[in-house]
Amino acid sequence: MVAVRGPAPTAPIRIVAPGREWGVEPVELLVERGVEKVPSTYRRVSVEEEEELMALNDNSIAAAAEVEEEDRIGSGMDIPLIDLKEWDESHREEIVSKVREACEEWGFFRIVNHGVDVHLMQRMMQVAKEFIGLPIEEKAAYVGRPGMISQGYGSKYTIGAEDAVRDWRDYLFLWLQPEEVRDYAYWPSKPEAFRETMDQYSREVQELARKVLGLMSEGLAQRTGLLEEAIGEPPYQKVLINYYPACPQPQVVDGFHQHSDIGALTMVLQEDEAPVGLQVRYHNHWVPARPLPASFVVNVADQVEILTNGRYKSIEHRVVPNRHRSRLSIPVFYDAAPDVMISPVKELAQIPIYKQVKFDDHEHAFYEYGANGKNMVQSYILSNHPLAQPLSAS
Ligand SMILES: O=C(O)CCC(=O)C(=O)O
Numbered sequence: 001m002v003a004v005r006g007p008a009p010t011a012p013i014r015i016v017a018p019g020r021e022w023g024v025e026p027v028e029l030l031v032e033r034g035v036e037k038v039p040s041t042y043r044r045v046s047v048e049e050e051e052e053l054m055a056l057n058d059n060s061i062a063a064a065a066e067v068e069e070e071d072r073i074g075s076g077m078d079i080p081l082i083d084l085k086e087w088d089e090s091h092r093e094e095i096v097s098k099v100r101e102a103c104e105e106w107g108f109f110r111i112v113n114h115g116v117d118v119h120l121m122q123r124m125m126q127v128a129k130e131f132i133g134l135p136i137e138e139k140a141a142y143v144g145r146p147g148m149i150s151q152g153y154g155s156k157y158t159i160g161a162e163d164a165v166r167d168w169r170d171y172l173f174l175w176l177q178p179e180e181v182r183d184y185a186y187w188p189s190k191p192e193a194f195r196e197t198m199d200q201y202s203r204e205v206q207e208l209a210r211k212v213l214g215l216m217s218e219g220l221a222q223r224t225g226l227l228e229e230a231i232g233e234p235p236y237q238k239v240l241i242n243y244y245p246a247c248p249q250p251q252v253v254d255g256f257h258q259h260s261d262i263g264a265l266t267m268v269l270q271e272d273e274a275p276v277g278l279q280v281r282y283h284n285h286w287v288p289a290r291p292l293p294a295s296f297v298v299n300v301a302d303q304v305e306i307l308t309n310g311r312y313k314s315i316e317h318r319v320v321p322n323r324h325r326s327r328l329s330i331p332v333f334y335d336a337a338p339d340v341m342i343s344p345v346k347e348l349a350q351i352p353i354y355k356q357v358k359f360d361d362h363e364h365a366f367y368e369y370g371a372n373g374k375n376m377v378q379s380y381i382l383s384n385h386p387l388a389q390p391l392s393a394s
């Protein structure tokens with residue numbers, strides 16, 4: 001199986017022999033082999049710590065494991081839900097203030113009646129599922145280049161930290177906008193509808209992201225355009241198809257280790273029938289972002305936190321796998337172009353908290369060292385700012 005040529009590729013097509021160039025073996029293969037204990041490279045909790053926890057919780061090891069898993073799923077809280085119906089008309093003011101409050105307090109919210117065709121959302125999830133369901137030899141044709149920020153199929157982000165603990169996750173990563181950055185060599189040719197669906201999805205979600213940024217700008221400055229202009233034209237767009245296989249020991253691994261997103265804004269489509277996987281940090285709780293049909297989970301990402309001088313929060317989140325079922329998610333990232341310099345917008349920042357950062361440097365640092373909470377954003381806090389000592393928690 002070789003990479004199938006797509007329309008108008010912008011980079012040389014690489015031909016990969018199946019399974020030959022995995023930077024890291026996909027989690028799917030471990031699961032297929034029926035591992036009962038996760039390999040140590042995936043463990044976030046040592047065997048000793050796990051045993052201690054279990055002994056503390058209950059004499060029954062099995063029950064303790066379940067309790068631990070329940071704890072990770074969080075309590076009865078939920079992220080804000082915003083209905084965008086009539087957002088261009090009578091309800092605009094109300095919607096703008098809900099968006100502002102959600103961005104200030106949670107950094108996360110869910111939107112419904114957002115204007116993206118529900119059937120398109122369902123088709124996108126369906127083609128993603130069909131791609132992930134292909135035999136591993138076929139997916140191997142799209143394996144990403146080792147050693148760089150790469151588009152394609154794989155299981156490991158970090159390119160610098162060789163010994164970084166791995167996430168229980170396989171993924172397909174594609175750059176979507178502007179169209180010149182697409183590398184169609186990595187766009188699956190199966191299922192047949194994948195490319196056309198992704199193309200349409202990319203356009204509709206980008207339009208929605210722009211509108212949501214407009215609402216976020218209005219919440220700050222009574223006008224659209226503030227954040228969109230700072231991010232610049234053309235904005236970039238990337239997509240992940242995240243696949244979290246069922247895990248025999250979900251209590252000791254992360255599907256996606258806690259992180260904040262690096263771009264400006266993320267819009268996540270979750271698999272409806274799947275178990276809760278995404279959890280959002282809210283003060284000292286991990287709050288589950290439960291699947292809700294026809295909705296997107298929207299989150300503020302680092303660039304917007306910096307631009308708004310910390311007023312809108314790019315909040316840490318993580319994904320936990322499930323013992324019995326896999327889960328798919330499709331986040332789309334709205335980012336600045338690599339050479340855009342991001343710093344607090346003057347209009348919003350009498351005393352800037354953050355120094356200026358080039359988006360490219362921020363993005364490279366993320367892929368070099370991997371997701372690690374909010375470490376990167378905190379390192380941009382100006383040393384003479386009161387928040388620098390101690391570092392602000394989000
Ligand atoms: O799987 C999810 O719901 C979210 C994944 C995520 O946080 C990311 O891809 O940045």
Ligand SMILES: [Fe+2]
Nearest residue numbers: 259260261317
């Ligand atoms: Fe994320």
